[in-house]
Amino acid sequence: MTDTLTGGCKCGATTYSGSLAQGPMFRCHCRDCQQLTGTGHSEMVPLEAATFTITGLRREYQMTDGSGQPTWSSFCSQCGSPLTRKSQRMQHMVYVHAASLDDPTLYVPARTIYRDSAQPWDLPKDS
Ligand SMILES: [Zn+2]
Numbered sequence: 001m002t003d004t005l006t007g008g009c010k011c012g013a014t015t016y017s018g019s020l021a022q023g024p025m026f027r028c029h030c031r032d033c034q035q036l037t038g039t040g041h042s043e044m045v046p047l048e049a050a051t052f053t054i055t056g057l058r059r060e061y062q063m064t065d066g067s068g069q070p071t072w073s074s075f076c077s078q079c080g081s082p083l084t085r086k087s088q089r090m091q092h093m094v095y096v097h098a099a100s101l102d103d104p105t106l107y108v109p110a111r112t113i114y115r116d117s118a119q120p121w122d123l124p125k126d127s
C-alpha cells in the first residue's frame with residue numbers, strides 16, 4: 001500500500017504525513033502506552049519512516065524499552081496530544097496514534113499486544 005496518511009494534534013500546531021507501511025495496525029496495552037495516553041492502551045498505525053514528515057511545535061521524549069534500547073514518544077508542546085512513537089529496533093517505522101489521523105476511520109486494528117499488562121478495567125476483548 002502506498003496511501004499517504006495525514007494527521008496532527010488537537011490544537012492544529014503540529015501536523016504530519018507519511019505513507020502507510022507494511023505491518024499491522026495494533027492496540028498496545030503496555031505500561032508505557034498507558035502512561036503516555038492516560039488511558040488503558042494505545043492504538044498505533046505504522047508509517048514508513050522514509051516518507052514521514054512532521055512540522056510544528058512537537059517535542060520528543062526518550063525512554064528505554066524492555067530490551068534496553070531507546071524509544072521515543074513525540075507530542076505537541078502546545079496542547080500535549082500524543083503523536084508518534086519510534087524505536088531504535090524499528091528504525092524504518094514511525095507509529096502514529098490512530099486518533100491523531102485526520103481520518104481516524106482508516107484505523108483497523110489487526111492485533112493486540114502486551115495483553116498481560118492490560119488494566120482490569122480495560123481488558124482486551126478479542127483475539
Ligand atoms: Zn497541538
Ligand SMILES: [Zn+2]
Binds near residue numbers: 031032033
Ligand atoms: Zn505500548
